[in-house]
Amino acid sequence: MPKRNLLVSLISILVVAFGLFLGNIIVGNTPSLGLDLQGGASVTMTPIGEYEEAALSVAVDIIRQRVDSIGVAEPEIIRQGDTVVVNLPGVKDQQQALDLIGRTGAVEMRPVLRTAENPENTTTTTGAKGATTTTVKGATSSTVAQSSTTLAPPSGGGGESRGRAVPQTTVPVATTVPGTDPETGLAPGQTVYAGQKDGLIYLLGPAGATGEVFTNEATAQIDAGGWAVSVNLRDGAAGEDQWNALAKQCFEGGEGCPSKQIAISLDGEVISAPVVQAPSFNGSVQITGSFTEKEANDLARILQFGAVPVKFDTPTVQTVSASLGEDSLKAALVSGLIGVLLVLLFLIFYYRLIALVVVAGLGVSGLLMWSVISWLSKTNGLALTLSGAAGIIVSIGVTVDSYVVFFEKLKDDVQAGRTMRNSAARGFDSAWRAIVVADTASLIGAGVLWWLTVGSVRGFAFFLGLSTLIDMFVSYFFTRPSVLLLARTKLFNNGKVLGVRGTSTAAEVA
Amino acid sequence: MSGRWQRLYRGETTINFYGRRNVGFIASGLLLFVTIVSLFAQGLNLGIDFKGGVAFEMSVNGKITVEEARSILEENKVEASGAKIQTLSSGADERIRIQLEVLEPKVEESVREDLATKVGIKAGDVSIEKVSATWGRGITRDAVQALLTFLVLVSLFIAWRFEARMAAGALAAVVHDVLISVGVYSITGLEVTPATVVAFLTILGFSLYDTIVVFDKVDENQKRFANTRVPYADIVNVSMNQTLMRSLNTTVAAVLPVLSLLVLGSGVFGAVALQEFALALLVGMATGAYSSIFIASPVLGLLKERSREYSALRGQVSIGADMAHVMATGTPQSRRARQVDNAASTDASIPTPVPAVEAILSHPPRPRKKSRR
Numbered sequence: 001m002p003k004r005n006l007l008v009s010l011i012s013i014l015v016v017a018f019g020l021f022l023g024n025i026i027v028g029n030t031p032s033l034g035l036d037l038q039g040g041a042s043v044t045m046t047p048i049g050e051y052e053e054a055a056l057s058v059a060v061d062i063i064r065q066r067v068d069s070i071g072v073a074e075p076e077i078i079r080q081g082d083t084v085v086v087n088l089p090g091v092k093d094q095q096q097a098l099d100l101i102g103r104t105g106a107v108e109m110r111p112v113l114r115t116a117e118n119p120e121n122t123t124t125t126t127g128a129k130g131a132t133t134t135t136v137k138g139a140t141s142s143t144v145a146q147s148s149t150t151l152a153p154p155s156g157g158g159g160e161s162r163g164r165a166v167p168q169t170t171v172p173v174a175t176t177v178p179g180t181d182p183e184t185g186l187a188p189g190q191t192v193y194a195g196q197k198d199g200l201i202y203l204l205g206p207a208g209a210t211g212e213v214f215t216n217e218a219t220a221q222i223d224a225g226g227w228a229v230s231v232n233l234r235d236g237a238a239g240e241d242q243w244n245a246l247a248k249q250c251f252e253g254g255e256g257c258p259s260k261q262i263a264i265s266l267d268g269e270v271i272s273a274p275v276v277q278a279p280s281f282n283g284s285v286q287i288t289g290s291f292t293e294k295e296a297n298d299l300a301r302i303l304q305f306g307a308v309p310v311k312f313d314t315p316t317v318q319t320v321s322a323s324l325g326e327d328s329l330k331a332a333l334v335s336g337l338i339g340v341l342l343v344l345l346f347l348i349f350y351y352r353l354i355a356l357v358v359v360a361g362l363g364v365s366g367l368l369m370w371s372v373i374s375w376l377s378k379t380n381g382l383a384l385t386l387s388g389a390a391g392i393i394v395s396i397g398v399t400v401d402s403y404v405v406f407f408e409k410l411k412d413d414v415q416a417g418r419t420m421r422n423s424a425a426r427g428f429d430s431a432w433r434a435i436v437v438a439d440t441a442s443l444i445g446a447g448v449l450w451w452l453t454v455g456s457v458r459g460f461a462f463f464l465g466l467s468t469l470i471d472m473f474v475s476y477f478f479t480r481p482s483v484l485l486l487a488r489t490k491l492f493n494n495g496k497v498l499g500v501r502g503t504s505t506a507a508e509v510a
Numbered sequence: 511m512s513g514r515w516q517r518l519y520r521g522e523t524t525i526n527f528y529g530r531r532n533v534g535f536i537a538s539g540l541l542l543f544v545t546i547v548s549l550f551a552q553g554l555n556l557g558i559d560f561k562g563g564v565a566f567e568m569s570v571n572g573k574i575t576v577e578e579a580r581s582i583l584e585e586n587k588v589e590a591s592g593a594k595i596q597t598l599s600s601g602a603d604e605r606i607r608i609q610l611e612v613l614e615p616k617v618e619e620s621v622r623e624d625l626a627t628k629v630g631i632k633a634g635d636v637s638i639e640k641v642s643a644t645w646g647r648g649i650t651r652d653a654v655q656a657l658l659t660f661l662v663l664v665s666l667f668i669a670w671r672f673e674a675r676m677a678a679g680a681l682a683a684v685v686h687d688v689l690i691s692v693g694v695y696s697i698t699g700l701e702v703t704p705a706t707v708v709a710f711l712t713i714l715g716f717s718l719y720d721t722i723v724v725f726d727k728v729d730e731n732q733k734r735f736a737n738t739r740v741p742y743a744d745i746v747n748v749s750m751n752q753t754l755m756r757s758l759n760t761t762v763a764a765v766l767p768v769l770s771l772l773v774l775g776s777g778v779f780g781a782v783a784l785q786e787f788a789l790a791l792l793v794g795m796a797t798g799a800y801s802s803i804f805i806a807s808p809v810l811g812l813l814k815e816r817s818r819e820y821s822a823l824r825g826q827v828s829i830g831a832d833m834a835h836v837m838a839t840g841t842p843q844s845r846r847a848r849q850v851d852n853a854a855s856t857d858a859s860i861p862t863p864v865p866a867v868e869a870i871l872s873h874p875p876r877p878r879k880k881s882r883r
Contacts, residue, residue, distance in 0.1 A: 315644065315648075316639070316641045331771075335767075335771045336771070339771065343762075386705070387705060390705075390712070393768070394712050394791065396764070396767050397764025397765075397767065400763035400764070401756075401760040401764070404759045404760050434723050437722055438719045438722040438726070439719075441667060441668070441715075441718050441722055442715055442718075444660070444663050444664055445711070446715075448656055448659050451656075452655055452659060453649075457656075457704065457711065
């Protein structure tokens with residue numbers, strides 16, 4: 001092995017390790033801590049009964065939105081097969097957490113009684129979830145209903161051919177309640193829901209139908225120049241009849257539904273409030289309006305799975321107090337560091353000068369490990385848990401073993417009379433073989449555990465696997481060049497640096 | 511440093527491990543027997559994560575005792591006899607943990623409120639851990655499945671990389687370690703938590719790792735001695751003596767951080783969560799190091815001695831200076847020389863004088879030819 005290659009390898013890994021470390025520091029990535037180290041609540045959920053794969057990911061998205069809405073710092077929502085684990089660091093009251101995520105994603109259709117600008121939030125942002133804002137805009141600016149949301153049977157079955165041509169229907173909405181407080185004069189069965197993002201408050205009547213009236217086929221497509229969502233109705237009393245009763249009520253615009261709008265709400269939040277364009281629908285419903293592609297897709301998804309909301313069971317709930325977590329973290333850190341220090345002292349005592357390579361090697365491993373964990377914390381929501389920390393502490397043993405295997409081979413050879421330089425190359429070859437085989441077995445173990453288990457065992461497996469990979473990487477790209485290069489120096493070409501009398505024995509024989 | 515220690519330090523030991531295999535087998539047999547008896551007699555103390563249940567945990571604040579907690583349970587008509595109530599002190603904070611079977615949601619809520627009132631905190635500050643019974647069973651099943659898959663895959667890997675008999679030896683050692691670790695938990699009645707499972711798996715991985723490094727040496731020696739009539743017992747002995755220092759050093763290096771976790775982490779800092787974990791690891795690592803020497807290699811030796819290749823030389827073993835000779839030269843002493851030697855020194859643990867340098871280095875080492883690699 002030419003000297004230049006060794007130097008290149010050594011310098012490269014040092015640059016990579018320090019580069020990654022500094023890079024992460026500059027970007028501001030730090031390892032995020034798991035619940036057991038930080039305190040907080042953790043809820044595991046498993047779906048009950050039959051459900052569709054896609055419905056589960058929608059359910060997870062919905063949960064994520066809810067968790068985000070209460071402003072938990074760095075929530076962690078992990079899907080492990082069918083199981084969904086929700087970690088809420090810093091949340092002390094787990095009842096609140098449970099209530100929040102325990103709700104099923106229920107889609108309801110309610111007649112809109114009145115709409116008003118939310119006095120606290122008059123600046124309307126772009127409607128995130130539908131075209132409800134534009135309903136009012138369309139009314140006040142009285143442009144053609146290009147910007148209003150409308151409901152119509154797709155093939156004009158019964159009503160106007162397309163709802164777009166009737167902007168007047170939306171006018172009463174804005175004029176009935178110009179700026180009045182919608183919370184006054186609530187009739188029984190009426191509820192106020194706020195579509196906060198749209199800056200609108202809706203006063204809604206009793207639910208006329210649930211998401212169950214739709215089949216789970218809803219599509220978003222481009223129709224007459226804009227995005228539209230069409231969804232099919234179920235046959236019979238549970239579907240079409242129920243929906244048509246509501247549609248008829250709203251189309252007539254009577255007392256129960258003066259606005260002629262039907263609000264589609266998910267868990268109480270109004271997603272969209274289209275104006276009804278026909279008294280009865282035959283098999284399918286089309287919702288048009290100035291949707292963006294994303295909005296249309298979101299609405300389609302909600303309608304699709306509102307019909308089959310995944311019901312969750314919460315088999316485990318766990319809270320860790322912050323003080324307990326902090327104690328564990330401090331203890332694990334301090335004792336881990338002291339443990340490493342003891343190991344290094346032992347190695348220096350036993351292997352003398354060459355053990356300095358281990359000190360530097362562990363440093364490089366540490367930098368790499370820190371960088372990878374920080375980076376994954378940022379990008380994949382990985383969190384360092386107590387069992388993960390344990391995996392790392394344990395891996396110190398495995399990492400040090402790579403050096404021990406190497407140095408023992410070195411000692412054997414030097415003792416048998418070979419030169420240090422000669423032994424280093426030979427020793428590494430055979431040590432590397434042992435390291436690869438043993439580490440592969442560890443990796444198989446980590447992989448199997450990661451695939452087949454959930455929770456803490458999985459966290460442990462991940463960190464074990466990670467540290468094993470780093471061990472192999474550092475052994476080859478750091479330990480090998482540094483020992484091989486050192487072995488060429490005069491100082492090291494003497495068994496004494498290893499604590500053996502190797503070369504002198506050979507001299508006696510000769 | 512002199513005598514035995516120096517030889518150990520310099521890797522010049524000639525301990526007849528294989529000849530004393532029965533010592534290890536009998537010791538392990540006894541331990542396994544005790545484990546099995548204990549498992550049948552009192553089983554394992556499974557935590558709620560495995561069998562389902564509710565656990566309340568809160569600060570004591572100096573206002574509640576175990577008896578008082580028990581009476582609160584009774585007031586709520588909860589079967590208090592099955593409850594596990596313990597106080598945990600972590601740092602300055604003393605906490606109480608009450609572990610129960612699965613409760614009705616209403617009962618659970620009222621117990622929580624009563625406990626909170628007693629201590630004078632909000633109900634939200636009493637942390638609850640809930641695990642349903644089905645989930646617990648599922649977790650246990652998953653863990654066992656993962657374990658079996660792991661063992662099968664690793665055995666296949668060893669069989670492919672080395673040979674099937676080594677896979678058998680490694681498997682025997684790993685199963686031995688897991689059983690004994692489980693036995694320690696059964697006998698002491700320590701609660702089995704997910705952290706314990708993690709510890710068991712670590713032990714398993716560590717034991718396997720250790721065994722593989724030893725087997726790698728055996729494999730190397732097997733090739734080295736392929737052209738000489740060396741009994742397999744010698745190959746095992748030579749390999750184990752050569753890797754002895756590695757095994758000891760690695761064990762020390764692995765145990766030191768764990769020991770620090772146990773003594774400092776849980777002793778000085780009072781992090782209870784770490785204590786049992788570290789304890790399980792410590793026991794397991796010791797067993798792991800022991801089993802790769804006293805179980806894995808002897809089992810391999812027993813199997814290989816009966817193979818066609820080595821059966822002719824079965825029962826022969828070079829000890830003492832003979833072993834040093836085999837180790838250094840790669841050929842056994844002639845039979846006559848061996849008989850004479852055996853009469854002189856029968857036990858390798860008696861410090862025999864280091865063989866003369868000329869005897870070991872009858873063929874001076876030479877750099878390996880380039881063409882061989």
